[in-house]
Amino acid sequence: MPDAAALTIEDLVAGYGQVTVLQEVTLAARPGTITAVLGANGAGKTTLLRTISGLVKPRAGRILVDGIDLARRRPEDITRAGVAHVPEGQGVVTELTIEENLRLGGLIRSGGAARSAALADAYQRFPLLAERKRRLAGTLSGGERQILVIARALMAAPRVLLLDEPSLGLAPRMVTQVMDLVRRLRDDAGLTVLLVEQNARSALAIADHGLVLNLGKVVAAADAATLSADVALRRHYLGF
Amino acid sequence: MQEFLEFTLGGIATGMIYAAIALSLVLIWRGTRILNYSQGGMAMFTTYVAWLVIQHTGSYWAGFAVALAAGLVLGSVLEFAVVRPTENKAPLNAVIVTIGLLILLEGLAGIIYGGQYRSFPAAFSIKGLKAGSVGLGISPNDVFTAAAVLGAAVILALVFRYTSxxxxxRATAFAPAVARLLGVRIGRVLTLGWALAGLFGALAGVLVTSSTFLYPNSMDSIFVLGFTAAVIGGLDSPVGAVVGGIVLGVVLSYAGGYLGSNLVLVYGLAALVLVLMIRPTGLFSSGVTRRV
Structure with missing residues (x-):
């Protein structure tokens, strides 16, 4: 049912310089679902997110968010259209305080009241951040930074959340916490999430759907349960 | 002892001029990693605008205000029209563009206003202040100069710290890619950075030219000293720029006072070389001071 999708990608082709990474990638994510994007290193998972958020210009194809084509727009305008991209590798601004990082995420909200409300929400949801709001973000641990970047993305009240390897480099206990958080964002806030993960097992555990990329092509797309049950696919592409 | 007091206070007053130029360089460097070699030329040009307004209206303050506004406009126009196209090109392109701008601005000033030295008025009396019978080595105009730069720097710091x-x-300076992904329109922020730099340059130009003369190259040596102050401060720290300016002003004042004033620019260059040799990242470039 492509009509009801919050995020639809049609025949997306993108790459860097002479290299084409994404080859006619197509997907449809319904509102309030988590779609896990899986595959080996170099499969094009990160490039897919970077293309959706405008950091990489697509060569062909469409990127529809609530029916509006955002392909080839600038990253800042795509963010303003309701797509939040949390890139891999700790995108906190270490020189700013935790509160300033959060406020930065809410700047595209219009009006001081909306921004203050978003900040209060963030502190209520993440008491850990409230306790340390005046500290520099650089003082946080890896797991805490991951919480902060997700909280910061939420400040913009996005409808679509692109998460790139949120569990990368985290201790197992933090991985569980982050995955729980992602699931709650879907269940409580109705967010549509595109979750890129190396850790296919924990991603499929919370996802509704899965998409497996190999060398820039979609090799499988199905319910998370179906993908998890496909032993050959798991062995071949997912490594578990 | 009295000499020492005079040299110290005089040095601080001159140092605030270097601080203003240093701040203008830092504002651009932080956002774009471009060293704006045309900063002195921009300051000179806006000072000519002030001179013209003062000639026509007879009001120093009208000239002062128009110069600051002209600095804002010149900074944003240059960023948008000339510097923006060098984005995503080799860094050397931007360097050459700003050097080209300097030559262009100085050439234009020569064509429009002629090359002769013109005197530029001071805001306040330039007669030395005294505490009792002791000369302080500074004039009311020097006090105004220091207060104006300091006031502008404090306003800038408050804006940085407390406004969206x-x-x-700051986010654009520290992490432009992150800022973009959060919806910050980087282009506008960079234009604003250049506009503020133009403002501080204009302030420095108007303030310093009352004690020199106005001619197309009049800001060249001030630019070199302002650049030295910025390097001392670490190039990306606004606080460092102000402190660097004051330190350089005082050091050069002692050097000029005790060793002879003919070689002040040489001492300034020696200070620059020394800082680059001993601590090329500047005194204030550690993570701690980048907070402000």
Whole structure:
């Protein structure tokens, strides 16, 4: 049912310089679902997110968010259209305080009241951040930074959340916490999430759907349960 | 002892001029990693605008205000029209563009206003202040100069720290890619950075030219000393720029006072070489001071 999708990608082709990474990638994510994007290193998972958020210009194809084509727009305008991209590798601004990082995420909200409300929400949801709001973000641990970047993305009240390897480099206990958080964002806030993960097992555990990329092509797309049950696919592409 | 007091206070007053130029360089460097070699030329040009306004209206303050406004406009126009196209090109392109701008601005000033030295008025009396019978080595105009730069720097710091525009400026300086992904319109922020730099340059130009003369190259040596102050401060720290300016002003004042004033520019260059040799990242470039 492509009509009801919050995020639809049609025949997306993108790459860097002479290299084409994404080859006619197509997907449809319904509102309030988590779609896990899986595959080996170099499969094009990160490039897919970077293309959706405008950091990489697509060569062909469409990127529809609530029916509006955002392909080839600038990253800042795509963010303003309701797509939040949390890139891999700790995108906190270490020189700013935790509160300033959060406020930065809410700047595209219009009006001081909306921004203050978003900040209060963030502190209520993440008491850990409230306790340390005046500290520099650089003082946080890896797991805490991951919480902060997700909280910061939420400040913009996005409808679509692109998460790139949120569990990368985290201790197992933090991985569980982050995955729980992602699931709650879907269940409580109705967010549509595109979750890129190396850790296919924990991603499929919370996802509704899965998409497996190999060398820039979609090799499988199905319910998370179906993908998890496909032993050959798991062995071949997912490594578990 | 009295000499020492005079040299110290005089040095601080001159140092505030270097601080203003240093701040203008830092504002651009932080956002774009471009060293704006045309900063002195921009300051000179806006000072000519002030001179013209003062000639026509007879009001120093009208000239002062128009110069600051002209600095804002010149900074944003240059960023948008000339510097923006060098984005995503080799860094050397931007360097050459700003050097070209300097030559262009100085050439234009020569064509429009002629090359002769013109005197530029001071805001306040330039007669030395005294505490009792002791000369302080500074005039009311020097006090105004220091207060104006310091006041502008404090306003800038407050804007950086407490406003959403300041948050955008800082985020863009520290992490432009992150800022973009959060919806910050980087282009506008960079234009604003250049506009503020133009403002501080204009302030320095108007303030310093009353004690020199106005001619197309009049800001060249001030630019070199302002650049030295910025390097001392670490190039990306606004606080460092102000402190660097004051330190350089005082050091050069002692050197000029005790060793002879003919070689002040040489001492300034020696200070630059020394800082680059001993601590090329500047005194204030550690993570701690980048907070402000």
């Amino acid at each position: 525009v300041g948050l955008r400026l």
